[in-house]
Amino acid sequence: MVPAQSHPRRSFELTLASARRTMLFSEIVRLAIDxxxxxxxxxxxxxxxxxxxxxxxxxxxxxxxxxxxxxxxAIEGIGTNMVELEYSGGGAGNVNTNFQNDLLTRDDERAVDEQVPAVAASSPMLEMHDRISFGSGLVKDVLVLGVSPQYRQVRNLIVLSGRFFDDEDETTHTKVAVVTEPFARAMFGSTSAAINGTFQLSGIPFTIIGTFRERTDTFGQSEIADQTILVPYSVARYFTGTDNVKQIFFSIRDARDVEAASKQIVNVVHGRHQQNSVYTAQTLTALLTTASLIANAxxxxxxxxxxxxxxxxxxxxxxxxxxxxxxxxxxxxxxxxxxxxxxxxxxxxxxxxxxxxxxxxxxxxxxxxxxxxxxxxxxxxxxxxxxxxxxxxxxxxxxxxxxxxxxxxxxxxxxxxxxxxxxx
Incomplete structure (x- = not known):
């Protein structure tokens, strides 16, 4: 039998040992400080x-x-919510079909706007390389892009002077244009001097109503070059004679929905064309992830x-x-x-x-x-x-x-x- 006093005695010994360890540690700390x-x-x-x-x-x-x-x-300045849709070609079985039926159209844009709730804004893009002439007889080779007023929102463009064309300009087919900052400085000396300047495209006079730049310098790696002019899509389509567009840009409401929305966009457009057609939706999500991984490494x-x-x-x-x-x-x-x-x-x-x-x-x-x-x-x-x-x-x-x-x-x-x- 264990005596009844053994438990209190054991507890006292543990308490004493604990107190001794505390005193020992405090003494060692004091010696270290000394x-x-x-x-x-x-x-x-x-x-x-x-x-x-x-x-x-x-x-x-x-x-x-x-x-x-x-x-x-810098990457987000280009537009993290942006989805860039383009036609990549026909697959096997399209040899004897008219590929023109596979090209993107404004109707494809409208279908996506209606069927993909995550889309906040969109714009088609027509691309033309042409010569413009000024009243002084000067001729210049430029890149002309036909876009909608929502293109400014989709691409996060900054208007430096004047204004961007609006829905009324698009509806009334007004012959107006906005130009890049380098173009305005080269042709007019400054961005403000370019406002109300005129030029002719295929003999049709246009009035410059604004100058712009990209929010982040892409060093020529985007669709916008230094010598670029933007005109309303409704006007640009008359120069091409077709409803086909090179690309369609979409802006997604929430950056977290970009990947899912891009797949929905492709599915909607693919369902409107031949089954073997190939469409590509490019986003900046992968680029953001890669840049983040590189920075962390x-x-x-x-x-x-x-x-x-x-x-x-x-x-x-x-x-x-x-x-x-x-x-x-x-x-x-x-x-x-x-x-x-x-x-x-x-x-x-x-x-x-x-x-x-x-x-x-x-x-x-x-x-x-x-x-x-x-x-x-x-x-x-x-x-x-x-x-x-x-x-x-x-x-x-x-x-x-x-x-x-x-x-x-x-x-x-x-x-x-x-x-x-x-x-x-």
């Missing part, structure tokens, strides 16, 4: 490597996020490079702690003679190493976060700040202190107390 106070310069110089390394981690993440934000904003690579700085700081901590162990051999011997165990000695030097690395990491984290927050405070640019970068910097600093402080701590714990007391 050691730092005695060697302030050495402590600060050792922690400097961790300060630089931790700040570098946050700087790298901030730079990576800023670059990612810039790239994504570059950020990770830069973080690994900055981790080298943390490793160098860890080597510095290990060297200083090894020197500290050698300079405090007699102190270690006295502590062991007074009853300190090897575990307690090891814990003491390990805590000192962690304190150095963690203090450096904390200061570096504060500096690393202060820079982007200062930019956000003193400027209008919203520099992205990642809280995870601060967490990573602090955790990494702690791990560096543990990893590179283990060897000096083990060496201190293995010292013989008798030999240590004899050490001068």
């Amino acid at each position: 050691s730092f106070r005695a060697s302030k310069v050495r402590f600060m110089l050792t922690a400097l490597g961790m300060v630089i390394g931790s700040a570098s981690v946050i700087f790298v993440v901030t730079i990576g996020l800023t670059g990612k934000q810039y790239i994504l904003n 570059l950020t990770i690579v830069l973080m690994l490079v900055s981790a080298v700085t943390l490793a160098v700081g860890g080597v510095g901590i290990m060297n200083i702690m090894l020197a500290t162990v050698r300079s405090r051999i007699r102190e270690i011997g006295i502590r062991k003679a007074l009853g300190a165990t090897a575990r307690e000695i090891k814990l003491q030097f390990l805590i000192e190493a962690v304190f150095i690395s963690l203090a450096g990491g904390l200061i570096g984290t504060i500096i690393g976060l202060a820079v982007p927050f200062s930019v956000r405070f003193f400027t209008s640019y919203r520099v992205p700040v990642s809280g995870w970068s601060a967490v990573i910097a602090l955790v990494t600093s702690t791990m560096v202190g543990i990893i590179f402080g283990t060897l000096p701590a083990n060496r201190a714990a293995q010292l013989d107390p008798v030999e240590s007391l004899k050490y001068e």
Whole structure:
């Protein structure tokens, strides 16, 4: 039988052991702080490597996020909600059929508008390469695109001066045009001077009512070139003599519905033509995903490079702690003679190493976060700040202190107390 008093006694012993461990840890922390106070310069110089390394981690993440934000904003400026539909050709079995029946038409656009609820706006596009003439007798080769008024919304165009043609211009077949900024500057000297300027296309006079530019410079990789003129689709179709269009642009209400809506658009158009016809719906979703992955990969690579700085700081901590162990051999011997165990000695030097690395990491984290927050405070640019970068910097600093402080701590714990007391 176990005596009734055994349980209270066992509980008292556990409480006493817990209190002893608490006192032991607080004593070790106090000894570490006293050691730092005695060697302030050495402590600060050792922690400097961790300060630089931790700040570098946050700087790298901030730079990576800023670059990612810039790239994504540039792509979004083209139109993340945009779907570009075009006829890609006929499949097998279309050899003896008239491919003209497969080309896109304005009726296809109207069918999509009616059957795909996610579509917010749309515009057909007719493409013509022609020469225009001015009253002075100057002749110039330009790209003329016939589009609807909603083309401005779909393509996120910015009107620099004047206005874009509207539904009334489209309905009344008004001979008006909007021109690109480079065209206006080359032919009229400025964007404002181009307003009310005139030119002739196939002998028909047009009046310039506005100038525009793309929200994001696509460097000629879109359908809009530097020397481009936009005219109402209802006017442009008379120059081609056909209802066929080269492409149809759609704007989707929600960017999350782009992929699903693009498939619906293809299905609707495909159902109106021959079964073997091929239609392609291009979106920027894949490009956004790819750009995001590339930016994340570059950020990770830069973080690994900055981790080298943390490793160098860890080597510095290990060297200083090894020197500290050698300079405090007699102190270690006295502590062991007074009853300190090897575990307690090891814990003491390990805590000192962690304190150095963690203090450096904390200061570096504060500096690393202060820079982007200062930019956000003193400027209008919203520099992205990642809280995870601060967490990573602090955790990494702690791990560096543990990893590179283990060897000096083990060496201190293995010292013989008798030999240590004899050490001068």
